[in-house]
Amino acid sequence: MRRMLVVVSTVGVLTGGAVDxxxxxxxxxxxxxxxxxxxxxxxxxxxxxxxxxELPAQEKQRILEDxxxxxxxxxxxxxxxxxxxERFQRLPAERRERIVQxxxxxxxxxxxxxxxxxxxxxxxxxxxxxxxxxxxxxIRQQRQExxxxxxxxxxxxx
Amino acid sequence: MxxxxxxxxxxxxxxxxxxxxxxxxxxxxPRWGDYRAQLRTRLDARRSLGTRVRRWWARPAPIALSxxxxxxxxxxxxxxxxRRPDVxxxxxxxxxxxxxxxxxxxxxxxxxxLEDLDVIxxxxxxxxxxx
Numbered sequence: 288m289r290r291m292l293v294v295v296s297t298v299g300v301l302t303g304g305a306v307d308x309x310x311x312x313x314x315x316x317x318x319x320x321x322x323x324x325x326x327x328x329x330x331x332x333x334x335x336x337x338x339x340x341e342l343p344a345q346e347k348q349r350i351l352e353d354x355x356x357x358x359x360x361x362x363x364x365x366x367x368x369x370x371x372x373e374r375f376q377r378l379p380a381e382r383r384e385r386i387v388q389x390x391x392x393x394x395x396x397x398x399x400x401x402x403x404x405x406x407x408x409x410x411x412x413x414x415x416x417x418x419x420x421x422x423x424x425x426i427r428q429q430r431q432e433x434x435x436x437x438x439x440x441x442x443x444x445x
Numbered sequence: 446m447x448x449x450x451x452x453x454x455x456x457x458x459x460x461x462x463x464x465x466x467x468x469x470x471x472x473x474x475p476r477w478g479d480y481r482a483q484l485r486t487r488l489d490a491r492r493s494l495g496t497r498v499r500r501w502w503a504r505p506a507p508i509a510l511s512x513x514x515x516x517x518x519x520x521x522x523x524x525x526x527x528r529r530p531d532v533x534x535x536x537x538x539x540x541x542x543x544x545x546x547x548x549x550x551x552x553x554x555x556x557x558x559l560e561d562l563d564v565i566x567x568x569x570x571x572x573x574x575x576x
Contacts, residue, residue, distance in 0.1 A: 320538040332541035339544055353550040354540055371556045372546045389559045390552045407568035408558045423564050425571040 324332060339347065357365065375383065396404065411419065454462075490496065546553065558565055 317538060324538060324542070328542065332538060335541040335544040339540065350540070350544070350547045350550075353547050354543070357543070357547070357550070358539075368550075368553055369546075372549065372553045375549060375553055375556055386556070386559045387552060389562045390555070393555075393559070393562065403569065404558075404562075404566055407565045408555075411561070411565050411568060412557065419561075419564075422568060422571055423561075426564050426567050429567075429571070 321329070321332075339350070342350070357368075360368070375386070378386070393401065393404065411422075414422070540547070552559065
């Protein structure tokens with residue numbers, strides 16, 4: 288929880304720059320940012336540095352790429368993502384795990400199927416809360432009907 | 446061979462030696478002129494400018510090289526302390542303070558999608574009123 292607070296509190300303060308993949312940040316700028324952290328935040332940052340060093344090379348590379356993407360975002364998009372991250376952190380562990388599983392599922396979809404999902408998502412983003420609720424209900428009913436049909440056909444076969 | 450000097454020679458030995466010395470040819474006179482000329486040439490060569498420069502360089506060069514290496518080592522060792530007194534080795538505070546978010550970045554940026562993935566996957570199969 289404390290770590291999350293550190294991240295949340297410093298995101299607003301620290302902007303711009305990146306490592307390796309982006310234009311190098313001036314050492315003076317890094318030192319300035321570092322000085323702005325409280326002793327507690329510095330302590331956590333040091334722990335994070337050590338943790339980062341111990342990550343597998345591929346994971347480090349991914350994180351650096353994502354940091355670069357973050358640095359290129361608009362302020363409003365950063366704000367959105369920050370809120371999404373806070374929401375994610377507040378979810379029960381079980382639900383977070385389910386979301387991570389869905390992410391892996393999504394990664395493994397064939398490209399055309401993934402593209403279809405992305406188109407649907409784009410549509411979803413423009414829907415009102417009422418429309419979303421309506422879509423959820425329709426899909427729930429469709430599933431229910433399919434299940435009942437399946438059960439009936441199994442019963443007939445027997 | 447001085448006369449006062451004591452040795453074990455008998456008078457016969459002395460006589461023999463004196464006769465042998467009288468019969469041998471006189472040694473040649475040293476050629477002092479040639480010797481002096483050679484010596485002067487060598488001294489002049491040693492005093493020439495090139496030689497002096499070479500001799501001067503031969504001594505300070507190893508000293509300067511050692512000093513330079515020692516300085517470079519010292520600078521290399523002190524540089525991180527002088528330039529970054531407070532910043533850890535991987536010196537991007539942005540990375541450190543956002544590490545946890547970055548670890549979940551790809552999930553977080555699609556959180557809306559992932560929360561309702563089951564519905565969104567089938568969204569194109571349903572028709573909504575007013576759409």
